Amino acid sequence: MDAVRDGRWIRQPNAFTEPLGPPEPGRYRLYASYACPWAQRVLIVRELLGIQDLLEAMIVDPIRDERGWRVPGGAFLSELYLATDPDFRGRYTVPCVWDVKEERIVTNDFPRITLDLETRWGGALDLYPEELRGEIDALNDRLYHGLNNAVYEAGFARSQEAYEEAVRKVFATLDFLEERLSGREFLFDRLTESDVRAYTTLVRFDTVYHIHFKCSLRRLTDYPALWSYTRRLYAIPAFRETTDFDHIKRHYYLTQTNLNPSRLVPLGPELDWSL
DSSP, rough: OOOTTEEEEOOOOOOOBBBOOOOOTTTTTEEEEOOOOHHHHHHHHHHHHTTTTTEEEOOOOOEEETEEEEEEEEEEEEEEEEEEEOOOOOOSSSEEEEEETTTTEEEHHHHHHHHHIIIOOSSOOOOOOOGGGGHHHHHHHHHHIIIIIIIHHHHHTHHHHHHHHHHHHHHHHHHHHHHHTTOOSSSSSSOHHHHHHHHHHHHHHIIITTTOOOOOOGGGGGOOHHHHHHHHHHHHHHHHTTTTTHHHHHHHHHHHHHTTOOOOOOOOOOOOOOO
C-alpha cells in the first residue's frame, strides 16, 4: 500500500514487473482508465504505434472503490490481481496487462510498459530512438520526480512542510519545461516517450491538480510555451481521443473523498483546447 512517512506520501511499489513477451494477437489484454495518467500513457503509445490489433484495451469505470476499478461486465480489477497472487495486498492499479493464455497479470509496472511496447513490439513510430535513450531516460526521471509523481506528493501530503516541498518541485519542473519548450515543438527534436509522459500530467493540471491537489501557485495556462505545447499534443488524435475530461473529473473528485468529502465535482475550468 501507499505509505506516509514524516508527512510525505510514498507510492506503493509495482507488484508485477515481468517484461512483455513478443506480440501475439489475442495474447495480451490491457486494462486501462481514461482517468489515470499512468494508464493514458499506454493508451496513447498503443495508438501512436498502431498496435491496437495486437493489444486489446479494456477501459474501466472511472469510479474506484476498495475492490478496485470496475471492469466492463461487472467484475473488478481486484479479481485479476488475486487470481495472479492470492496474497496480494495493496491498491489494484491500472495500467496492467493480462496474459489471456496463462490467465495472470504480467505487469502493472507503468514506467516500463510503454518502453516494452516501443522496444519489443515496435510500430509506426520510433518513440524511444536508440541514439536518444540516455537523454530520454534522464528527462523521464526528472519528469517523474518533479512533476508526474510530485503532484500526488503535494495532494496527499500530511504535513505543511511535505506539501510545500512537493509543490516547489512541481513548479520548478514547470519552469524548466517552459524554458525548454520556448522555441521548440517537442521536448526533443521529434515526438518521443518523454512527450507522452509530460502530457498526461499537463493535460490534467488546471482541471485537477491546480484545484484538487493544491498545486496552485500558477496554472498551466500561465505558461505560454507549455500551454501551446500541450494543445499541440492534444491536436494529435492519439492524445486527444484518449483524453476524457468527464472520466478525469469524476474519478478524482468522486473517488478521493479524503481530499473532497463533499464529492462535489467542480464546473470548469473553461479551457479552449484548439490551437
